[in-house]
Structures are given as C-alpha cells and as structure tokens.
Amino acid sequence: MTIDRIINILMKSNKIFVTFHQSPDGDSLGSSLALINGLRSINKNIFIVSKEAIPENFSFLSLSNEIDGNLKEIPSNADCLVTLDCGNVERLNCDVKLDNRNFIVINIDHHLSNDYYGDINYVDTKAASVGEIIYRILTEMKIDIDTKIAECIYTSILTDTGSFRHSNTTYNTHLIAGELINTGLDFSSVHRKIFDNKKIEIIKLQGLVIDSLYTNDSKDICIMKLTEDMLSKVGVKECDSADLISIGLKIVSVEIAILLKETEDGVKVSLRSKNYVDVRKVAEKFGGGGHIRAAGLKLDAPIEEVEKILLKELEKELI
Template identity: 45%
Template sequence: MTLHEIANKILQMNKIGITFHVSPDGDAAGSVLSLCQALRKIGKEAYMISKDAISYNLSFLPFSNMLNGECVKPKDGTDCVIILDCGNKERISAELDNFKGTVINIDHHMSNDLYGDFNYVDVNAAATAEIIYELINILNAPMDSDIARCLYTSLVTDTGSFRHSNATTTTHIIASELLKFNISHSDIHSNIFDNKPYEKLKLTGYVLSNTELMFDGKLAVMEISKDILNKLNMILDDSSDIISQGLQIRGVEGSVLFREVDGGVKVSLRSKKYLNVNKVASVFGGGGHVRASGITMKDISLEEAKKLVLNQIKEEI
C-alpha cells in the first residue's frame, strides 16, 4: 500500500486515535504529536492514546501534556487508530483488544510485523517523522511552527543529532524545510540533551564505571539493576543516552545495555559499522534497525539474559 493510499484511508475517517510504542522516544512522541495536530487542522476529530507518560526531556513539545497516560484505549465512536513507530502488536502503548475499527500501521522498522488492517513501512526512512512529514503534505494539512518543532525533534533523536548512518539527504532536506518555520534548533537540542536530572548523571557515571569490554574490546557491556535504581531513588524512562556512550570507546563496534525491570530484562543494542544488532534481537523476539535494536525478555534474571544475548552477539561480531 502506498502512502497516498494510506492518506485516502485516513481522509475517509472522522474520529481518529493515534498511538505509538511503549516507552515512547523522541521519534514516537514527535510523530504522534505532529500528526494529531495536522489531522485537527483538516477537520478530523483526532486525539492521542498512550499508556505511558512522556519523558521529562520531551515535555517541551507542543501538546505533550496530553500524553499523560490517562487515555489508554480508543474513545467511543472512534473510526480508526493509527499506530506510529511501533514494530509489533505487543509493544503498542494502547489497549486495543476490544477495538473493532480500522487499524493503520505506519513505521520505519524493518522488523515490523505488519499487524494493521493497512500497513505502510518505509525502512529507508531515518525516522517515522520523515513519513509523517510526507503524509502531512499529501493530506494538504497546513504546516506550522508547532508541528515543525515536533517533527524536527523526531529527526534529531532518531539520527543521533544527524550523526548516525541512517541520516540521508532526504533527512537533511526535511530538516531544512522545518527550520523555515522559525523554530530554534538550539533550544530543541538543549531541551533534549542538556536537561538531565542529577540522579540520571549519577546513574550514568555508575554504569560507565562498571562497563566491561568483551570480544577483544569490540563490545561494551553495561547493566542497570533494580537495586541501583532504588538506591538512587529514580525511575528510568530512557537509557538511549547511556548506551550510546559505549560506542564512544575506541575500538568498540557494539554496545549492549541490560536493564532489569519488573518481570524480566530489557536489552538495548547499538553498533557502528558491521554488527547487525537487529539480527541479534530477532533471535529473542525483539527487533528494530541494523544499528539500533531492542529486546524485552520476560521471566528471566539479569545474569541469564546476559548469558543468552552475549552468546548470540559472539556469533555475529
């Protein structure tokens, strides 16, 4: 299905819920916020669904206060739910078991399960926001500074401030078009990256000081236990900035972070040039991108998760 066909399906709907993946990052939040505003501009009764509250460093985004974890399922009379930036049904941040309307799935992850009634997945897009930018134009929804700020934030976060290999000429062209709406890229960067609680910096220091190098120094291995989070009296909503620091070590090709959560372990994987972390993640039911992927491992200890995943990485690295 083409994006124009997706747009035509959306135009046939009136009341539309929009959601994303659990623990939404900048791309998920920015994409949902921008599409919701755009649909309202063309007369749709659009609203956002989320079981998660938005993280503190994204709270500067327009209308982000509406992503507060209170609307967790489609409202009565909803014609359609659009799910953005979510590769599989289990990770949707909404309760959709009893929803009988249309589900539209828009994403850029190669591991997407195509779970929607209608699916559009562009694995060449650096961020789902690239797709949403194009969709907004197809829908003839007027762009403004609020929408531009949300989309630019998505691009910045999913490309690592445009330094990752997924950033293309298209990414930079879209970014330049968004900057025409008088948004401050400096303020956006500051809100995202220079806005950490003191406890987060202490946690980062702890994790880095206990990082191990494996496989001839090619892999940085990090972990965060529930004990250390309790000790620092903090709730960790995003660890992407911590794991990315593992890639800053000279000679390292990949970085893996094991985080103990209620009911299991979350695993984040990143790589530089040749390690396909999506291939590693897919073995355990996870997925994402070639250079950035994640896994949720249920009913398993931290040590057991490390043993399984590290053995798989050893085969790939």
C-alpha cells in the first residue's frame, strides 16, 4: 500500500524536507507543521523548505517559526522531499528540479488536478484536506497525536472545509476532528485565532468591495472587485481573497461568485460556486486550477476585460 511505502521511506531517510504550494493556506501550513511536529517527536531530521514566511494569523501553530522563507532550495544531502497540497511542480514553494536528483519525492495531495510528479504519489481526492492524510500517516506510524499536532491538523481541516460546511466534508472529516478534540484541543480558540483576528482596515476594505459588488441580470453570478485603488484607500497592501469572495456567496440567488483582484502582474481571479457549477473546469480553460467549488486563475489583461471574458464563460455554465 502507498501509505506503507511512504512510512518506510520516512523511517529510512535521515534528512527529510517538506514543502507545499505557493501562497500557502491553512491546509498546507497545518499539514506540514503536523508532519514536522510528529516526525520530530520520533527524532527525525525534518525541515521546511519555503520561499514564503508563515502568514501572521497562522503563527500560533507549533513550530510555525520554522516557516520563515529562508530555506528556498532542497539541500544536496536531502534523502527525501515531501510535497503537500500541491498539484504540480510549477506551483511548489521552492526551487527544485525533478530530473537529476538524489532524493525521493513523495507527493501527498487531494487535488483532482494532481500531475503525479512524485516517485510516490498519495493523492486522495476524497480527503477534504491534506491534514486528514497526514493524520492517517501519523496514526499509522503510531505517533502520539498531542494537542500541538491536533491544532495543526484541525487548522487544515477547518480552513479547507470552510469550517465543516463545504461539500468536501465527509464522515471521516468529522471522525478525525472528533479524535483531535479528544486530545484536549481548544477548538474554539483555534477558530478565533484563524477567523476573528482582522484588522479594522480589512473590515473597511470589505466595505468598499461590498459597496461595488453587483450581480448579472439573472442574479446568479456575483461580481466583486478588489482594486489597487481600494487597497490604498484603506492603507493595506494585501487582503485574503477567500474572506472577500465568501461574501458574494451569501446572496440568496447567487450560484457563482467571482473576485477580480488587481495585482502588479495581471488580474488574479478567484471563483466559488454554491451548489452545482464546476468552477475548476472554467479555471482550467484559462490555465488555472483548483477544486469543483473553489478555483483560481490569473490573466494578464485590464480588469474590465477579464471581467467580460469570465462573465461570458461562466454564464455558459448556468444555462
């Protein structure tokens, strides 16, 4: 079985490195820190490789200080690289070439669009989060899941299931969450640390985005924009897209929400659907990817043009 092969390699490796996708989210951060905390507890040499440092709201996680953006390449003495929550090599948060290397690549993911770029690929599209897969591996290894590890895995689950409300949530997700709570994990505090931590400027920015949002004629698509102008108005440089786009889906008639985010190198587009539209399919048409209900893409064109193109494409999905 794949899981046994993975455990075998982890046990044999002296130097293990872990990386995840760019712009790491709660799942990539939580699952990688769970793995690091777990394997350290059995004295394994395991380290994070990431070009980016951990976002502030996840800094409560154990060993989060090790995601500091300093180690960007896989060292030459690596035995094994574990990639988490990342469907393709181009999206990895490190500089790595997969040809001509001396280490084994273990690709652990739950994206349907995974390229199977590892020597071993554990891609479970039924897992709501990679955190669930890491839970499986650690328990299979008989590693004690303490509250620190539980906090990491709970973070993975919470963020990738939208607090247990997305359709990817399963019986198994709840079962694992129950086991995690059993460790004495203070889950209310995890919720608060992740979600109730906004700066006033971010709430003001949401106000500007809400003010400018609109729906199409049939009121099933909500279009939202985050311009550089809005950012400078409230005095912030960045804002989490997931928080903004979820506002659009709160509208009763809306099936799809689009968020267009102006950046220096084009427009970043986030897509969400409520019940039935496969937004990943649309994102893939433009070189993007993601999940059925949550996907993203990037286009190098003026924001108004991107808006027109996507609206047209998404309306086709609603006929």
